[in-house]
Amino acid sequence: MPRVFNFSAGPATLPEEVLAQAAEEMLDWHGSGQSVMEMSHRGKEFISIAAEAEADLRTLLDIPDGYHVLFLQGGATLQFELIPMNLMRGKRSVDYVHTGEWAKKAIAAARGLAPSVNLAASAEDRGFTYVPPQSTWRLSDDPAYVHYTANETIGGVEYHWIPEAGDVPLVSDMSSNILSKPLDVSKFGLIYAGAQKNIGPAGLTIVIIRPDLVGLGVPTPPLMMDYATHVKSESMHNTPPTYAIYIAGLVFKRLLATGGLAGAEERNIAKAAVLYDFLDASDFYANPVDVADRSRMNVPFTLPDPALDAEFLAGAKERGMVQLKGHRSVGGMRASIYNAMPIEGVRALVSYMAEFAASKG
Template structure:
């Protein structure tokens, strides 16, 4: 391989070269203080400069209202699967869990350990493709402590772009793979959480954005490390956090602002995904099984018409610098994740490779031509 390498992995995902270089430059000596950024005490004034700047930039990017707290936690999204019901549902209260794919199902199965979980499957088929029922058709409970859903299923490649509007009900969203990929209206949600290893930064940090009035509702059995109120009171410093990951998240927020903010990054993400989907739609040798109305812009799973060619596809793709295109083990096939840091050059290289692969291995099959 002589050209650049493009990492299409779903997470830990690629980081912008500018962020990596900045971290490299400051690794040995952070801003002339004589200490590595890895060595800064988490309660020191120096590290507070990092955390305060990170929160300020995140609030700017997402236009987070003052009545919301920003928590930098640990444990990934799976930790939040337990933290959400234990913080919000009290003793045994009911919660509605919207099932749209693998990760929302995982959240529901974990949640039912700590509350009475009503699992609502909103998946359907439209024109023989995977789709999601409109939110107006979701049978939401009046007595639910919260409604939990996942706007983007990284494994299934299914997105729910409809903006939630459930009145006074508390909406909780697992935005692990979409937070910071586009502007969102924070006030539509009571809690947003996201693990970092997609668009936010390296693995280790989990962001939680929570409305103030939802603090103080925790079950007594809640472990302190998952307690939103305690984490808010301690400014996310109840214990030693993953300091380097937090620092890198701050660099990512600065990078996003330098790109023009979330409106600019959203347009780029739409254009990148459109190029790949348009190519696959025109060449049925490549199969995407999600209805266009619910296709993810972040994670695009696809299959080959000749499934026995998958291993060869992966081998040759890696040979030209296209890395981590193997589909998740739950569904198989292939998957391209197009997070914020994926440049247009990566998508262009992928499409060019797919075209060449089709010409070489699909030309004998009349179904593989254009539509």
């Protein structure tokens, strides 16, 4: 059957060119006589794949010299715990900004590990439909770090600016919007991202960390939980997610060949505009997020009557559009339009939405 337009929030759609190349190389990678997923992670073939993937990621993000790039496992969820374990440095408090479900999970993990977690700001007062302006933030005195979630996959709220943290390390979960636009990495102490949205398959997590923040955990974390372990071993302390790294490397090359992150941002702005413009003109569908804080990656919307949801989803599936059901915690619909979603998919969705609304008179 033809490929569907997959609006899943993650694991998400991948570039067809990348999938085609991976299929072509499945049985024999570059004349090696083996698949990448069969290779020893310490063999010269895979070492070259990992090195090239890291080099291309550094180019895409213009990562400053000295910053470490780690290819890890455990998802962003594991990083929720590794961050306070490694970055507390004997300090008493950490600062978090609460913008939705993923920030909530990060905060809960920190509360189990840090002596004090300061909620610097929260959007709960308006149902997590906006980003609290930095003028409202109340940072603690001398925190170990300031943490924010750059894009809330469930609520469809995104920062379109980088917070100022002064000399305090700025930490961000960028799982669902990394590589969607240019980024000044030098403003951050640590960036982390699960791969399964804009980078590649589930199973890979990328951590970018400033060198002065490595090896400062107090007490020293267990070996596998210590960033210093993975920096020293160049992400090879144990077997890494080799095939996911390979696919990520192909995605990086695809991005470099199509205008880099500036090109990705241009495409993402155009795609988001198609959907948001339609929503704003509709008296049938609604999006709850403040216009200035709308996510370009995840677009939640509701129908006037939840009883119509099942019929809407069934019709979308018949037309080759899947995974539009909203997260169970908020209901409604959600269209995830990451880098690899072509604008044709968004146009097809809007066309169907118009047809469905018209059918309901």
